[in-house]
Every structure is written in C-alpha cells, then in structure tokens.
Amino acid sequence: EVQLVESGGGLVQPGGSLRLSCAASGFSFPIYWMNWLRQAPGKGLEWVANINPDGSEKSYVDSVKGRFTISRDNAKNSLYLQMNSLRAEDTAVYYCSQSTASWGQGALVTVSS
Amino acid sequence: DVVMTQSPLSLPVTLGQPASISCRSSQSLVYSDGNTRLNWFQQRPGQSPRRLIYDVSKRDSGVPDRFSGSGSGTDFTLKISRVEAEDVGVYFCMQYRYWPHTFGQGTKLEIK
Numbered sequence A: 001e002v003q004l005v006e007s008g009g010g011l012v013q014p015g016g017s018l019r020l021s022c023a024a025s026g027f028s029f030p031i032y033w034m035n036w037l038r039q040a041p042g043k044g045l046e047w048v049a050n051i052n053p054d055g056s057e058k059s060y061v062d063s064v065k066g067r068f069t070i071s072r073d074n075a076k077n078s079l080y081l082q083m084n085s086l087r088a089e090d091t092a093v094y095y096c097s098q099s100t101a102s103w104g105q106g107a108l109v110t111v112s113s
Numbered sequence B: 001d002v003v004m005t006q007s008p009l010s011l012p013v014t015l016g017q018p019a020s021i022s023c024r025s026s027q028s029l030v031y032s033d034g035n036t037r038l039n040w041f042q043q044r045p046g047q048s049p050r051r052l053i054y055d056v057s058k059r060d061s062g063v064p065d066r067f068s069g070s071g072s073g074t075d076f077t078l079k080i081s082r083v084e085a086e087d088v089g090v091y092f093c094m095q096y097r098y099w100p101h102t103f104g105q106g107t108k109l110e111i112k
Helices: none
Strands: A003-007 A010-012 A018-025 A034-039 A045-051 A058-060 A068-073 A078-083 A092-098 A107-111 B004-007 B010-013 B019-025 B038-043 B050-054 B067-072 B075-080 B089-095 B107-111
Touching: A003 A092, A018 A034, A018 A092, A018 A107, A034 A068, A034 A078, A045 A068, A045 A078, A058 A068, B004 B089, B010 B019, B019 B038, B019 B089, B019 B107, B038 B067, B050 B067, B075 B089
Parallel strands: A010 A107, B010 B107
Antiparallel strands: A003 A018, A018 A078, A034 A045, A034 A092, A045 A058, A068 A078, A092 A107, B004 B019, B019 B075, B038 B050, B038 B089, B067 B075, B089 B107
C-alpha cells in the first residue's frame, strides 16, 4: 500500500523558513515524478512544485519561484520542500503526492506574526 | 495559466439520484501522444484529495463504477450514476497538459 507521510509543518513568522519532508513507502519511489501541492484554508488546490525521478528536472508555480526548492533523496525514499521568505499567503496545508495518484495526509504551514 | 472552470459550484442531490459536474478548460488538453490530460478528484470532509478518474475516463483502482468520466478537448464531465451518502464532499478537475498544472474551483456535493 502506498504511504506518504508529511512532516515539518508549523507556525513561522513572515520572512522565516521551514523545511517539509515526505516519507514514501509501498512503491518504487525512485521511478516516480513527485509533487508538492497546497490548499489554503477553505480554498481550492494549487500545484506548488514537481520533480522528476532523478531530480534533474524541477518546476515551480510562479508564486514560489526563487523562494521554494523541491528536492529528493531516492536512497531514503524521501521528498523535501525547502520554503524560504515565507509570506502570509503561503499559509496552507501542504500535500506530498505521487503522480497525483496518491496523496499524503498533509502538513499545515501557518505564516503569521 | 490554463483556467479550469467547473459548474455547478454547489450540487444538492437526493440519495440514489444521478449527479453531473462539468469542467471546461481554456485550452485543449490533448497531448502529442494522443492522451488527454484531465483528472478528477474527490475530497471528503477532513480528508486529503483522492484521485477518482485519470486521462478523462479511466477509473482508479477501488473507485466504484457509479463514477464515470467523459469528454474531449476542452469540455469534460464527471457523472455519478446513483449518489450515495459517502459521496458527499468536494470534487475537483485538474489539467496536467500544461505547467503549471491547474485545478477547477471545486464542486461541493451535498445530500438534499
């Protein structure tokens, strides 16, 4: 069974940083594109970033370019999202997803002073 | 960005009755390999999204056959043949033909 478990969420001040992790199991992690998506409270879904299987290709939505970095460690079956210069509008539940077929339970990131 | 427009945004349905959700994209979602890159998701209250349908009409494993997807080009539909209580939630369409991948606003299905 595919399992994706996010961690690292929390409360951070505007301008601060946070690193999300996603531990994957139940599938062959190194061969899949992986994604980070988010959902602001009471709002719809937004794609944040994705990364190809070997980590050589990364794409970001414009609103996070230059501030967020997606990465992966295939030896550890783990996906990461480094978030810098956080803004109030980054407040959301962040989901890790395997090719959109499977999603984690989400990690809440709250950016507030 | 490709805009995905869903209708209706609110869908009250009587148990056992059919339901239909429309999704329209601002550009064609047909890829060079001939596949059309359109998925449907269900998000039950308090849960993560769950993919129901991929590539317009292919049902994911474990999805009841009362769910079906259809459409082509820029116009797509998700149908539920007979709504059950467990179908309450928000339904989203999503395109992954263009970056950034984009979602519809969501359709909230409730029991009348």
